[in-house]
Amino acid sequence: MTANYLKMPLLPLRGLIVFPSMVLHLDVGRDKSIASLEQAMLADQYIFLASQKKMNSDDPSSADIYNIGTVAKIKQITKLPNGTQRVLVEGxxxxxxxxxxxxxxxxIVEAEEKxxxxxxxxETEALMRTxxxxxxxxxxxxxxxxDETFETVGDIDHPGRLADMITSHLSLKLDDKQEILECFDVTERIHKLLDIIADERKILSIEKKIGQKIKTSMEKTQKEYYLREQLKVIQKELGDRDGRTGELEQLRTKIEQSDMPERITTVAMKELGRYEKVPQSSAESSVIRNYIEWLVALPWQTKTEDNIQMKKAxxxxxxxxxxxEKVKERILEYLAVQKLTNTIKGPILCLVGPPGVGKTSLAKSIANAIDRNFVRISLGGIRDEAEIRGHRRTYIGAMPGRIMQGMRRAETVNPVFLLDEIEKMSNDFRGDPSSAMLEVLDPEQNHNFSDHYIEETYDLSNVLFIATANNINSIPEPLLDRMELxxxxxxxxxxxLHIAKRHLIPKQIKENGLTKSKIQIRESSIMKLIRTYTREAGVRGLERQIATLCRKAAKELVSDESKDxxxxxxxxxxxxxxxxxxxxGLIEEENQVGAATGLAYTTAGGDILSIEVTHYPGKGSLKLTGKLGGVMQESAQxxxxxxxxxxxxxxIEPDFYEKYDIHIHVPAGATPKDGPSAGITIATALVSSLTGRPIKREVGMTGEITLRGRVLPIGGLKEKALSAHRAGLTTIIxxxxxxxxxxDIPESVREGLQFIPVKHLDEVLEIALVKEDEPNES
Structure with missing residues (x-):
């Protein structure tokens, strides 16, 4: 470090620039920033203040911070109750x-004074006066x-400090203030500031003109309102032939021509009478009007005729x-029963699977197969019971729940109604929406569904409800009991590959303005996309990659007219x-000691999970890392x-737990991991580490372990087998x-895998570990 360079801590600022000679308070809350303050206080209290280039960056790197800043001295630090520190600094x-x-x-930076x-x-004096x-x-x-602001800067006689103080008082963008800070030539600094002030004055002048126009427009609006009120009085005196009376007649005609049953028509007419008596300026007037509109818009008796033809379906x-195949077979069975019984009563179908596997499109296909209208609502993030049952009609802005809104869009009483992402409903102090959903999905109750806004009971028994979910673990048991998974x-x-060729590629070719004669995607290229550019259970990511290929091909065809x-x-x-x-193929390139491959079941389908174990001299502690859940930690124990x-x-050495520390780690620590099926994988990796025997790289395993070494059953075997097949494993324990x-596993997957059922961990170790006399082949 040269003699001209100063070593000091740096404090990054968000949306703020401190100029020399400025004294102000800063609130500091980030850990790295507090550490900089503490280090400055331990030294000479000097700190380098520089602004971030982006305000929303919570953890900026050196590339995100301006190089030019201000060296300041910390005058005072006060700790606030919320954990932040208020710092008084002087530039x-x-x-x-x-x-x-x-x-x-x-x-910590090396800085050079400028x-x-x-x-x-x-010239400087003239510029200061200007x-x-x-x-x-x-x-x-x-x-x-x-004017007090002007008095505070009017007595400053140093040109550079004058420019800095005026800049600090202006409402400028961060980039403009940083430009002034980086200007070391005082004359140039004042010239730039004069240009900025001139621009700001023009903007303020334009804002003033706009404000005057708005004021004039408001006065005009108030005048029109007064004239309209006079017109209402005149219309009332004349019998209101073309005013509110016309509106009332329109509503009455809608009620009479709707398909409402007699009891609902009576309610609507009663509300219409109230609407006629309430002043139009009253807030209650719009509430009654909206309620009548909803009663008229809802389908009460209109239905489509079912056309269940099994061959067509x-x-x-x-x-x-x-x-x-099994999914489609179950749906056809369901439709066959509906055709024979001529009733909807029965289990509510719930399609469960990872994202992108076609749950929503299956529901649409069912609607097309039986010629019914289709309506979908998303339940993700709903935590208010009123979202399902509706709001009570006691305030402006009240509206029916999602179910009634969906029925209005469906326009018939017997649509196919898709309840998307049903497991993502939550609950809080406003109620439990899943409890309200029980009435919707229960065939014994939903013929008298009560929405708080509509108030009158509504018959949902003709609706074919289909739900979708990524994971059933968060669905309450009573709600789960009403659905067939x-x-x-x-x-x-x-x-x-077949889905891409039959559906995705033709769709993206059409959407991107291409034709089959202009673009061809080879089968090997599709497999390359599947294997090396996507990792998913469904095909949504694959479709995005195909869309990217089509867009880039379209650009190339348009840019180069010689290509056809x-x-x-x-x-x-x-x-x-x-x-x-x-x-x-994510399997290890060679047999490893202390690294076992487990099979996991996630909301995105199956996946493989590498579990690593190592030991080193210590006092027998067991360390678990990788963001493991409680169940997985118990499996490790x-x-x-x-x-x-x-x-x-x-x-194994009998006293290994006294001589060594054991570290069990599951990579990808940012992803939470939990579940009961990693027991034998952890045990195998642990034995491998302690004995030094490698684990066969082509072997994957899944199963829970008891303290006696018994291997207990798990779920999601089909998804786990698919992930093992994708990863290149050949043996599954x-x-x-x-x-x-x-x-249940597809035959094409079963052919490439060897399944070995086991009862005890000893069998697992016999299969998975390389024998001492067996060569450790990679």
Whole structure:
């Protein structure tokens, strides 16, 4: 460090710039910023103040901070009750960051003081007078500054400090203030400030003109309101032939021509009589009018005739969806029962699966298959019971719940009604919407559904309700009991390939203005997209990648008129989309000690989970990292206890728990992980680490473990098998009780995997660990 450089902590500021000679308070709350303050107080109390380039950055790096700032001295620090610190600082001089010495715990920089350049004294004096005069004119047109502000800067005799103080009082953008701060030549600084003040005066002048126009417009509006009120009185005296009477007649005609039953018509006519008596200026008038409009708009008896033809329904489902044979078979069974019983009463279908597997489109296909109207509402984020049951008609802005809104859009009493993301409803002090949903979905109750806004009971028994969910764990048991679950797992690679060729590619070619003659995507390129550019259970990400290819092809065709056709090859895929985002096959490249591959079930389908264990000299502590949930932590504890109880049989040092610390880690620590099926995976990795025996890289496993080493059954085997197949595993160890679930796995996946059912952990270790006399092949 040279003699001209100063080492000091840096405090990044948000939306604020401190100039030399300024004294002001700062509220500091970020950990790195507080650390900078503490380090400055331990030294000479000097700190470098520089502004962030973006205000919304909570954790800025050195690239996000301006290099030019102000060296200030900390005068006072006060700790506030909310944990922040209020700091009084005084700016001294401008400085520039030469380099950053530290960025992790807090910012430490080497800074160089920047000297101000003062020009000719006569020119400077003239500029100062001009600047004061322009600032005084600015204050006259500004509503935010007073004459006292001018008096505070009028006595400053140093030109640079005068420019800085005036800049601090102006309502400028951060970039403009930073430009003034970075101007070391005082003459140039004053010239720039004069230009800025001139522009601000023009803007304020325009704002003043706009304000005058608005005032004139408001006076005109008030005048028109007065004339309209006079007109109402005149119309009332004349019998109101063309005024409110006409509106009342329109409403009466709507009521008479609607399909409302007699009891609802009576209610509507009664409300119409109230509406006629209430003054139109009253807030209650609009409430009554809206209520009548809702009664008229709702379908009460209009319905579509069901046209359940099994061959047609099967054809529609097959045309809209590839694969999902068991799902489509269950839907056809459901429709067959509806046709024979001629009633909707029965289980409510709930399509469960990860995002992008076609749950919503399946519901649309069911509606198309039986010629019913289709309506969808999203329940994600609903936490107020009134969202389902509606608001009571006691205030302006009240409205019916989502169910009644959906029925209005459906226009018939027997639509296919999709309740999307039903598991994402929550509850708070405003009520539990899932409890209100019980009445909607219960066939024994929904013929008399009561909405708080409509007040009159509404018959929902003719509606075919279909729900969708990504994960059923958060659905309350009573609500779950009213639904029949149909699981839609992820697609295999072969199914994704056919879906892309039959549905996604033709759709994106059309949406991007192309034709089949202008673009061709080879089958190998589609597989490359599936394997190395997407990692998902559904096909939503695949469709986005295909859309990107189509857009880029369209751009190239338009830019180069000599081209009339583009063939998407593997090389073109990389040219358009960049390097692959994922590595096809996530298994280890060679057998590893202490690293086991587990199979997990997530809301996005199946996935593989690497579990790593290492040990080192210590005092026997067990450390768990990777953001593990409570159930997974208990599995680790159980595995650790089992290994301690079997040291002799496993050929492990009996006192290892006194000599070594054990660290169990599941990578991707930013993702929460929980569930009961990682027990045997953790135990296998632990034994491998302590014995030094590698784990076979092609083996994946799933199952819970007891303290006696028994392997308990798990769920989601189909999704886990799909993820193992995608990752390139060849062997899956699973609980013996789950052997029956192997039949649910697609045959194309079963052919590439060997399933080994086990009862005890000893069997797992025998299969997964490389034997001592067996070569450790990669």
């Amino acid at each position: 001294f001089y401008r400085a520039e960051v030469i380099r950053y010495l530290e960025e992790e715990e807090n910012f 000297e101000e350049i003062v020009g000719d004294s006569y 600047l004061l005069e322009q600032f005084q004119q600015y204050i006259k047109v500004s509503r935010k500054l007073t 099967e054809k529609v489902l097959n045309a809209d969806h590839y694969g999902l 149909i699981s839609i797992p992820g697609y295999t690679e072969v199914e994704k 056709r583009i063939i998407i090859t593997d090389r073109i895929v990389e040219e358009y989309l960049g390097k692959p985002a994922y590595r096809y 159980a595995a650790f206890s089992y290994v301690r109880s079997r040291t002799e049989q496993l050929n 699973l609980p013996e009780d789950n052997e029956k679930d192997i039949e």
